[in-house]
Each structure stands twice: as C-alpha cells, then as structure tokens.
Amino acid sequence: MTEVVRLENRGEIALIMVNNPPVNALGQAVRQGLLQAFRAAEANTAVRAVVLACEGNTFIAGADIKEFGKPPQAPGLPEVIDAIEGCSKPSVAVIHGTALGGGLEVALGCHYRIARKDAKVGLPEVKLGLLPGAGGTQRLPRLAGVAKALDMIVSGAPIGAAEAMAHNIVDELFEGELAEAGIGFARRLLNADRGPRCSGEQTLGLEGADNEALIRAKRAEVAARMPGLFSPLRCVAAVEAAVKLPLAEGLKRERELFVECLDSPQRGALVRAFFAERQASKINDLPADVKPRPVTTAAVIGGGTMGVGIALSFANAGVPVKLLEINEDALQRGLQRARDTYAASVKRGSLTEEAMEKRLSLITGVTDYAALADVDLVVEAVFEDMGVKRQVFERLDAVCKPGAILASNTSSLDLNAIAAFTKRPQDVVGLHFFSPANVMRLLEVVRGAQTSHEVLATAMAIGKQLKKVSVVVGVCDGFVGNRMVFQYGREAEFLLEEGATPQQVDGALRTFGMAMGPFAMRDLSGLDIGQAIRQRQRLTLPAEFELPVVSDKLCAAGMLGQKTGAGFYRYEPGNRVPQENPTLAALLDAASQEKGIQRRPLDEAYIVERTILALVNEGARILEEGIAQRSSDIDVIYLNGYGFPAFRGGPMFYADSLGLDVVLGKIEALHARCGAWWKPAPLLERLAAEGRRFSDWQPGQ
Numbered sequence: 004m005t006e007v008v009r010l011e012n013r014g015e016i017a018l019i020m021v022n023n024p025p026v027n028a029l030g031q032a033v034r035q036g037l038l039q040a041f042r043a044a045e046a047n048t049a050v051r052a053v054v055l056a057c058e059g060n061t062f063i064a065g066a067d068i069k070e071f072g073k074p075p076q077a078p079g080l081p082e083v084i085d086a087i088e089g090c091s092k093p094s095v096a097v098i099h100g101t102a103l104g105g106g107l108e109v110a111l112g113c114h115y116r117i118a119r120k121d122a123k124v125g126l127p128e129v130k131l132g133l134l135p136g137a138g139g140t141q142r143l144p145r146l147a148g149v150a151k152a153l154d155m156i157v158s159g160a161p162i163g164a165a166e167a168m169a170h171n172i173v174d175e176l177f178e179g180e181l182a183e184a185g186i187g188f189a190r191r192l193l194n195a196d197r198g199p200r201c202s203g204e205q206t207l208g209l210e211g212a213d214n215e216a217l218i219r220a221k222r223a224e225v226a227a228r229m230p231g232l233f234s235p236l237r238c239v240a241a242v243e244a245a246v247k248l249p250l251a252e253g254l255k256r257e258r259e260l261f262v263e264c265l266d267s268p269q270r271g272a273l274v275r276a277f278f279a280e281r282q283a284s285k286i287n288d289l290p291a292d293v294k295p296r297p298v299t300t301a302a303v304i305g306g307g308t309m310g311v312g313i314a315l316s317f318a319n320a321g322v323p324v325k326l327l328e329i330n331e332d333a334l335q336r337g338l339q340r341a342r343d344t345y346a347a348s349v350k351r352g353s354l355t356e357e358a359m360e361k362r363l364s365l366i367t368g369v370t371d372y373a374a375l376a377d378v379d380l381v382v383e384a385v386f387e388d389m390g391v392k393r394q395v396f397e398r399l400d401a402v403c404k405p406g407a408i409l410a411s412n413t414s415s416l417d418l419n420a421i422a423a424f425t426k427r428p429q430d431v432v433g434l435h436f437f438s439p440a441n442v443m444r445l446l447e448v449v450r451g452a453q454t455s456h457e458v459l460a461t462a463m464a465i466g467k468q469l470k471k472v473s474v475v476v477g478v479c480d481g482f483v484g485n486r487m488v489f490q491y492g493r494e495a496e497f498l499l500e501e502g503a504t505p506q507q508v509d510g511a512l513r514t515f516g517m518a519m520g521p522f523a524m525r526d527l528s529g530l531d532i533g534q535a536i537r538q539r540q541r542l543t544l545p546a547e548f549e550l551p552v553v554s555d556k557l558c559a560a561g562m563l564g565q566k567t568g569a570g571f572y573r574y575e576p577g578n579r580v581p582q583e584n585p586t587l588a589a590l591l592d593a594a595s596q597e598k599g600i601q602r603r604p605l606d607e608a609y610i611v612e613r614t615i616l617a618l619v620n621e622g623a624r625i626l627e628e629g630i631a632q633r634s635s636d637i638d639v640i641y642l643n644g645y646g647f648p649a650f651r652g653g654p655m656f657y658a659d660s661l662g663l664d665v666v667l668g669k670i671e672a673l674h675a676r677c678g679a680w681w682k683p684a685p686l687l688e689r690l691a692a693e694g695r696r697f698s699d700w701q702p703g704q
C-alpha cells in the first residue's frame with residue numbers, strides 16, 4: 004500500500020487504515036492507497052469482509068482542499084468510490100471525529116457504516132463554493148430522504164451520530180476502540196450472512212414524499228436567502244437529478260455541476276477564506292517554543308451589553324467566570340440579562356433548560372475586587388472612558404495574582420496607555436469582542452507595545468477555547484475593523500448628500516452581498532456612537548478632510564436609530580424591520596443644500612465603488628503600518644465581523660481579484676472628484692506599479 008493507507012489482514016477480515024494527518028484528507032496518495040487496498044481485499048480469497056477506519060482525531064474530513072484548482076491527478080475520487088461500492092465483499096466504514104465531504108462520500112460508498120457516539124457527519128462543500136462531487140448528492144437522498152439530504156447539502160452543516168442514525172445514514176453507534184468495533188460489526192454481518200449493500204441501489208429515501216415539491220421549496224428558499232451565491236442552486240439541481248435520473252446518469256449530472264462550481268470564481272474566494280481563517284491563528288514572529296498559560300478561570304468587569312455577552316461566551320465554553328459590577332443593583336441587572344439571553348435560546352429551542360442552568364451556575368456575580376485574586380484572566384468591559392479604565396486597571400494590578408492576564412475590550416482607546424496603568428504591561432492585551440459577544444465569532448486580539456509573546460499566545464488560545472475566530476491586530480484608533488468601517492460609513496453618508504437614499508445605498512450593498520446595509524447597521528448600533536467619534540475628530544482633522552452632516556442632524560433631532568424608533572429609517576414598536584423615515588427627505592435636502600450639492604440619481608456600481616474601495620484604501624494603509632499581519636487577516640475580520648460576502652473573499656481579496664492597477668485607477672478618479680480622504684495609499688500605488696497583489700506582499704518588502 005502507500006504510506007498513508009495500510010492494509011492488515013485480521014483473519015477473514017481486511018482492515019484498511021488511513022493515516023494522513025492532520026485530518027486524513029483525500030489527497031492523491033490516499034485515493035491511490037484506498038483503490039489499491041480495496042482491490043487487494045477483493046483479490047484475496049481469504050478475505051470475506053472489509054473494514055475501513057482512520058488513525059488520528061478523525062475519519063476522512065474531505066477532499067484535499069489544497070488540490071482544488073490544480074491539474075487533476077488520477078485516480079479521481081468517484082473512481083475510488085465506485086471500486087469501494089462495487090467490491091463483492093461487504094465493507095464497513097468506522098466513523099469517528101468528522102466524516103465530511105468526500106469523507107462521508109467514501110463512507111456512503113461502503114456497504115455499512117458505524118459511527119462513534121460523538122462523531123459528526125456532513126457535506127460542507129457548499130461552504131467552499133462547491134457541491135459534493137463524488138456521489139454524495141446521489142447516495143445521500145437514497146438513504147436519508149430528499150428533505151434531509153437537501154438540508155445537509157444546501158446548508159453544509161454537519162449532524163451528530165445519533166441524528167445520522169435516525170436518518171439511515173449510519174447503521175449503528177459504538178463507543179470505544181475503532182478497529183475492534185469495526186471488526187466486531189463485520190463479524191456479525193458475516194455470521195448473519197449479510198453481503199454487500201450499495202447505497203446507490205437503495206431507493207427507500209426516494210419513496211413516500213413529494214420530492215418535486217421539496218425541490219421546488221428549497222429552490223425558492225435558496226433564491227430568497229442566499230442571493231448571489233453560485234453553488235447552492237446547483238446543489239439543489241444535483242439532488243433533483245437523484246430524484247429524476249438513474250444512478251449512473253445522476254452521477255454524471257452531479258459531476259458536470261461540480262465542475263461548474265469548481266471553475267467558478269466564488270469557489271476560489273471561499274477556499275481562500277477557509278485557509279485565511281486558519282492562517283490568522285498564526286503569529287509571524289512568535290517563537291515556536293512559546294506555550295500559552297493555562298486559563299481555567301476568568302472574570303469580566305462590567306455587566307453591560309458587552310460584559311454580559313463576554314461572560315456568556317466563557318460559560319458557553321465551560322469556563323467558570325466571575326462578573327464584577329460597581330454595585331449590587333447593576334450586578335443583578337447584568338445577571339438578569341445573562342439569564343434572559345439564555346431563556347430566549349431555550350424558548351427558540353436551541354438550548355435545553357438543563358444546559359441553561361448548568362451554564363448560569365458557571366457565572367458568579369461579585370462586587371468586590373478581592374474575589375478576583377485567583378483568576379487566570381480578567382476581561383474589562385466598563386464604560387469607554389480612560390478615567391474609568393484607569394481606576395479598573397489600577398485595582399486589577401493591585402489584586403490579581405502574578406501571571407494573571409489583564410485584558411481590555413476597549414474599542415477605541417489606546418491599549419498602551421491602559422497597560423501603563425499597571426506595573427505589568429507585558430500581561431496586558433486587548434480582547435476586542437464584537438456585539439453581541441456571545442454570538443459574533445470575531446475576536447480582535449490587540450497586541451500592545453509590551454504585550455509578551457506568552458500572553459499573546461494565551462489570548463489566541465482563549466479565542467480558540469471560546470470558538471472565536473481570532474485575529475491579531477496592532478494598536479491604533481479603531482484597530483482594523485472599526486478603523487476601516489469608519490471610512491466606509493463616512494462615504495456611505497456622503498452618498499446621501501450627493502442624492503441617494505438609505506434604501507438605495509443599503510440595497511446596492513446588499514446586492515453586492517453585504518449581510519446588512521450600512522444605514523440599517525448604524526441604526527442598529529446607535530447613531531450616538533459615531534457622533535462622539537466625529538466630535539473628537541473635528542477637533543483635530545485638517546480642514547480639507549470634510550465630514551458628512553446627515554447623522555449629526557438626525558442625532559440633533561433625537562433620532563438615534565432603533566433605540567429611539569427612528570434614525571436613517573423608522574421602526575414600529577417591537578419590529579426591527581426598517582421602514583421609510585418620512586422626515587428624512589427634507590433633512591437630506593437641507594444637508595445637500597448646506598454643502599451646495601445639486602442632488603442627482605446615483606447608480607449601484609458607483610455606490611459600491613465609493614464604499615467598498617474606501618475599505619480597500621484604508622486596508623492598504625493598515626497593512627503597510629503593520630497593524631494587520633497580512634491582507635488575509637483583514638479579510639477574515641471583514642468576513643466574520645462585518646458581514647462582507649464570503650464569496651468575494653473579503654475586501655483585500657476582492658481588490659486583488661479586480662487587479663490593483665484597476666483599483667488604483669478608480670481611487671485616483673475618486674481622489675480627483677471627492678478630495679483628500681481618497682488619497683491613494685502608498686502601498687496600493689507601489690503594488691499596482693509592480694503588478695502585484697496585496698496577498699503576495701510581506702512586511703518589509
């Protein structure tokens with residue numbers, strides 16, 4: 004066999020073991036090894052059954068994503084799975100960890116499947132802009148039914164072993180050793196005289212439901228909920244082929260659709276996003292021997308919007324956390340907010356009552372700093388005021404044990420100044436959560452001038468423990484995400500002064516793929532936040548950097564967004580759906596007039612350029628200043644914290660895909676037309692001149 008696939012004969016049973024760390028992906032050597040092993044088992048007359056299992060943490064987690072876009076190397080996965088399914092001896096896949104994508108397809112090629120109780124199975128290809136291309140769309144509906152197959156293939160979400168068994172995807176659950184469980188199951192098959200059973204030949208899943216109606220409904224759902232995405236509609240078309248065509252023809256149709264997806268630019272962007280997320284966890288200058296400190300207990304200071312969300316994140320990860328407030332009343336409000344948040348999840352059915360109580364029991368309310376003497380990590384989330392931060396960090400410095408990590412959730416204050424309030428600036432780091440902190444996956448880990456390697460490594464490890472996507476950023480106003488969004492929001496507001504309405508701007512950016520338009524977003528977070536920042540900026544900004552006035556006018560009229568029932572939009576009580584704000588038109592006219600602007604209709608392409616390229620230009624500055632380690636980190640921030648469409652890869656990848664010379668040309672035109680804010684970033688000018696991309700730039704080049 005090959006190095007990565009081993010065949011052992013255990014009496015009359017052939018045991019095939021895959022060993023291709025870290026996730027047993029189906030690279031060429033594994034495909035080749037599987038083909039050879041199944042052929043050898045077929046040829047060996049002493050073998051009566053075959054067991055397939057994997058070493059390491061997981062069953063096969065899918066095709067080797069690194070091979071996409073490269074010339075195909077034989078044997079292809081469909082060929083391997085045909086050989087597995089066509090084997091004349093019964094085969095058993097023994098699933099542990101995650102059987103994903105091509106991994107589940109290999110398991111479906113086997114005649115029987117058993118899964119360890121904690122295993123998961125899924126077809127996540129859609130998340131990479133693909134569809135299952137090795138029979139998954141044909142075999143899964145035949146076993147699990149069209150409704151379940153459509154759900155799994157279109158959402159890409161994995162399901163647990165018990166659910167897989169309930170849907171006929173696996174035959175039995177087990178606990179304990181893999182080979183032993185597989186061989187035991189195979190022996191029972193032989194004793195019961197049960198032979199091969201091909202998933203592709205089963206029809207049970209296709210019977211008894213109105214499959215055409217299910218397909219129609221899913222198509223409508225995809226059109227409404229996933230606009231702009233290339234692969235989901237093709238996933239539905241592939242399942243439709245399973246319903247309408249015999250297996251061989253269905254497999255052919257699946258392949259055609261798979262190749263269309265493989266060739267689409269969206270696949271390139273989504274695969275890039277997958278690797279970018281993993282790359283973000285790597286810190287360029289961190290010596291390999293740096294070990295994170297253990298964090299088993301935590302504390303949060305401030306039980307407001309963010310503090311409670313952060314405390315919930317710790318409780319969700321099973322970490323006991325103390326929540327400290329200024330007095331008993333404020334503390335009780337915070338604890339009640341925590342309970343209410345969980346209660347809403349219980350009501351929605353996403354959390355059990357028992358799990359809620361267990362998680363709440365991990366949150367202890369305190370008002371005395373002495374209670375924090377033994378915690379491993381503290382996250383401060385008090386008012387955004389340097390004086391208050393000072394008080395808190397001086398107290399923490401006095402009471403916390405040596406080696407405790409002192410983190411701040413500040414969104415705009417200077418972390419180095421905060422660190423200087425302590426005698427241990429090396430232990431101070433920023434943990435910038437996004438609201439709601441218990442839901443949003445993004446965590447900006449802010450590296451202060453003196454933050455130690457060990458503390459940085461620990462901060463990243465905590466992020467992983469909390470199931471966040473953590474990205475290291477440097478200290479500057481707004482770090483990466485908010486510094487860029489400031490440019491974006493300002494340009495969006497200038498568009499209102501030029502002639503657009505919030506509906507037009509939000510609509511154009513949603514069509515581009517943004518999860519939410521900038522004005523709906525600002526109504527949600529509250530217009531007063533931006534106002535405070537603008538007031539600060541007006542004091543220092545040179546005269547040529549003009550600011551828009553629309554949101555100031557809204558604030559002056561008491562329209563602060565959703566919380567006051569009106570902002571850029573109007574809101575009915577208890578309803579978050581934006582309606583037209585009837586007072587806005589007059590206010591926009593006044594703003595345009597004040598600036599001597601003749602209002603004019605704006606087209607969608609201009610709206611997108613004006614806002615998205617503002618992100619790109621600032622991203623280039625951030626990159627050159629070393630505030631982000633690499634352009635893909637900026638993209639990870641935008642995909643996970645700001646609703647940027649994953650199928651466009653993030654703002655920097657989007658710019659790379661347009662071509663930096665094209666981007667520079669557009670920015671130069673905007674500079675000539677709109678003034679100082681649009682001065683092209685020097686790094687953009689340099690890379691465009693050299694015909695390079697953001698993604699191949701390294702600091703110091």
Ligand code: 3HC
Pocket residue numbers: 025026028064065066067068069080101103104105106108127128131133134135136137139278281282
């Ligand atoms: N191919 C190549 N490398 C992969 C990989 C894959 N399918 N899946 C994971 N890796 C790599 C990661 O890049 C990472 O590498 P690094 O250490 O160098 O950064 C390493 O494996 C570990 O990955 P994670 O950090 O993600 O480890 P976790 O333990 O957190 O998660 C996992 C494991 C759940 C398997 C997760 O990695 C995952 O979801 N992988 C992708 C699964 C997937 O999408 N499979 C479908 C592929 S498409 C397909 O199969 C097409 C077929 O239908 C023809």
Ligand code: NAI
Pocket residue numbers: 304305306307308309310327328329333383384385386387388391394395412413414415435436437438
């Ligand atoms: P908030 O006003 O909702 O909550 C602050 C809480 O801190 C209040 O409950 C207050 O009683 C408490 N507090 C004040 N002084 C304290 C002290 N000395 N000791 C203990 N508790 C004290 O504020 P919010 O929105 O939760 O923000 C907190 C921090 O998080 C700020 O630094 C903010 O910039 C940052 N942040 C806010 C985000 C948001 O969307 N609201 C997003 C990311 C960061």
